[in-house]
Amino acid sequence: MFVQATKSTRHGKTYVTHLVRESFRTPKGPRSRTICNLSGLPEEVRELVAASLRGEPLVPVRDLKLTGAQDYGGLAVLTDAWRRFGLDRFLSSLGTPRQQGLLKAMVLGRILFPSAKLALGEQAEGTALARACGLPAAEEFDEDDLYEAMDLLNGQWVPLEKSLYQEAFPQGVVLYDLTSSYFEGKGPAPLGRYGHSRDHHGDRRQVILAVATDPAGIPLHVEVLRGNRADNKTLRGLLATLRRRFGIREATFVFDGGMSSTVNLEVLEEAHLRFVTRLSNSTMAALLAELPEDKQLELGDRSRVVEVTHQGKRYVIAGGDWRRLGDEERRTVRLAKARAALEKMARVKRKQADPQKLASQAGRRLERLKAHKYFTYRVSPQGVLEWEEKRETIRKENQRDGWYLLHTNCPVETCGKEEVLAHYKGLLNVEAAFCQLKSYLEVRPIFHRRPDRVRNHVRLCFIAYWLSARLGSQWRESGESGEVPRILRRLQSIRIGQLQVGGKPARSLMTEIPKEPNELLEKLGLIKLFATVPDWAL
Numbered sequence: 262m263f264v265q266a267t268k269s270t271r272h273g274k275t276y277v278t279h280l281v282r283e284s285f286r287t288p289k290g291p292r293s294r295t296i297c298n299l300s301g302l303p304e305e306v307r308e309l310v311a312a313s314l315r316g317e318p319l320v321p322v323r324d325l326k327l328t329g330a331q332d333y334g335g336l337a338v339l340t341d342a343w344r345r346f347g348l349d350r351f352l353s354s355l356g357t358p359r360q361q362g363l364l365k366a367m368v369l370g371r372i373l374f375p376s377a378k379l380a381l382g383e384q385a386e387g388t389a390l391a392r393a394c395g396l397p398a399a400e401e402f403d404e405d406d407l408y409e410a411m412d413l414l415n416g417q418w419v420p421l422e423k424s425l426y427q428e429a430f431p432q433g434v435v436l437y438d439l440t441s442s443y444f445e446g447k448g449p450a451p452l453g454r455y456g457h458s459r460d461h462h463g464d465r466r467q468v469i470l471a472v473a474t475d476p477a478g479i480p481l482h483v484e485v486l487r488g489n490r491a492d493n494k495t496l497r498g499l500l501a502t503l504r505r506r507f508g509i510r511e512a513t514f515v516f517d518g519g520m521s522s523t524v525n526l527e528v529l530e531e532a533h534l535r536f537v538t539r540l541s542n543s544t545m546a547a548l549l550a551e552l553p554e555d556k557q558l559e560l561g562d563r564s565r566v567v568e569v570t571h572q573g574k575r576y577v578i579a580g581g582d583w584r585r586l587g588d589e590e591r592r593t594v595r596l597a598k599a600r601a602a603l604e605k606m607a608r609v610k611r612k613q614a615d616p617q618k619l620a621s622q623a624g625r626r627l628e629r630l631k632a633h634k635y636f637t638y639r640v641s642p643q644g645v646l647e648w649e650e651k652r653e654t655i656r657k658e659n660q661r662d663g664w665y666l667l668h669t670n671c672p673v674e675t676c677g678k679e680e681v682l683a684h685y686k687g688l689l690n691v692e693a694a695f696c697q698l699k700s701y702l703e704v705r706p707i708f709h710r711r712p713d714r715v716r717n718h719v720r721l722c723f724i725a726y727w728l729s730a731r732l733g734s735q736w737r738e739s740g741e742s743g744e745v746p747r748i749l750r751r752l753q754s755i756r757i758g759q760l761q762v763g764g765k766p767a768r769s770l771m772t773e774i775p776k777e778p779n780e781l782l783e784k785l786g787l788i789k790l791f792a793t794v795p796d797w798a799l
Contacts, residue, residue: 334755454488492519585663599632614644
């Protein structure tokens with residue numbers, strides 16, 4: 262039997278009749294007859310009858326249940342990237358398959374839900390993380406097992422880092438940046454030291470992270486250094502490591518002013534390597550004072566790039582209105598804070614003022630506010646703090662707002678002034694990306710107590726950073742500039758589960774992808790990953 266829809270037109274009006282028909286054979290051939298008329302039934306009821314007659318199984322809605330639903334979308338993208346970038350080969354020499362899966366889980370967890378090792382099992386609940394890493398769905402991610410897997414990186418990191426380097430580099434330019442991460446507690450004695458904290462946690466011990474990347478922001482090397490290591494003492498060690506480990510003989514190193522000591526620049530010159538670095542504002546002021554009049558006129562237009570050769574050295578002066586506004590706003594804030602601090606100190610009534618002590622307090626306060634150069638101050642015989650602004654200093658600095666000075670040894674023939682500027686802007690972009698990733702991957706704070714585990718923790722974050730940066734580089738080619746971890750976490754809202762019918766498993770299902778994520782997946786060429794539920798997720 263089957264449902265047949267027939268149309269008839271009477272008096273210019275079309276009618277549709279839904280009939281249940283039955284086929285049968287006769288000596289004269291097959292025939293059919295009408296069993297009943299369904300036209301008076303609601304459409305959904307007619308569809309149920311038709312489906313039943315086609316032999317499709319029908320069950321009450323109350324017997325349908327979606328079980329084992331798990332967050333899946335971001336993991337699907339990461340699992341595909343892990344395969345495409347060859348990271349399974351990367352870990353294949355370490356431990357057992359389960360330990361390799363645990364290492365992979367810690368890396369993917371860093372991107373999707375960064376947390377302490379102790380909390381990984383809790384964070385992974387309700388997600389497909391275990392299956393994405395080739396582990397049983399009931400994997401508990403025991404803390405001791407995670408540490409044991411992480412310890413496998415000891416003595417094996419150099420060849421692993423080499424394989425990552427060979428996957429993504431070289432492009433001939435190395436961008437070098439430093440950051441710091443603090444400890445909760447004392448941290449391991451050899452590494453955890455008090456130093457300049459970029460996290461604004463000067464009261465905590467920390468480590469310095471030295472990271473070299475390519476112009477696209479893909480990391481090449483990470484080094485964990487003592488927390489009190491001076492910035493300008495790090496470049497020589499990095500240079501030696503890159504040459505020994507990766508065989509780099511020709512490259513242009515780009516780094517910020519903190520590393521541009523005379524010794525570092527001489528080391529690069531002796532090694533016949535090129536560099537681009539930013540020099541301090543005071544160095545720029547001294548150079549500008551010696552510029553000829555025609556160059557001074559050029560500095561009036563911040564959209565131009567000015568090249569200067571002084572005492573046999575090549576400099577590039579560049580700027581921009583957006584940078585001028587930033588410099589002006591920064592100085593205005595510092596001046597306002599300094600005025601308020603000095604006025605507060607001047608209002609205090611002292612019975613017996615110590616002029617030397619009061620002047621010292623004012624000086625220290627201005628130093629902390631980075632406004633000492635803008636003020637003169639003194640203490641009157643009556644013990645009153647008096648101060649005034651250095652108008653001329655502020656005026657001259659205002660003229661230099663938006664400008665910065667770059668120094669390079671790259672030949673003009675192979676690297677024009679615009680290219681020198683582009684190299685340094687690449688470093689600025691990488692610094693911004695690194696800060697975002699450092700926040701999203703939550704390298705900080707560090708809870709480990711053993712130096713080797715601190716290093717291995719950073720190495721896992723490095724792999725996560727490498728994976729995110731590779732994805733970000735590919736996505737930018739498709740016009741997507743969003744932060745990779747944030748996008749992946751949004752995609753985690755796409756879920757998979759097991760459909761049960763009458764208490765029995767029927768098939769795996771994926772939730773409907775909302776319009777905005779669907780458009781994003783189409784744009785990135787990833788929609789094919791969500792056509793069906795893959796075997797590893799079943």
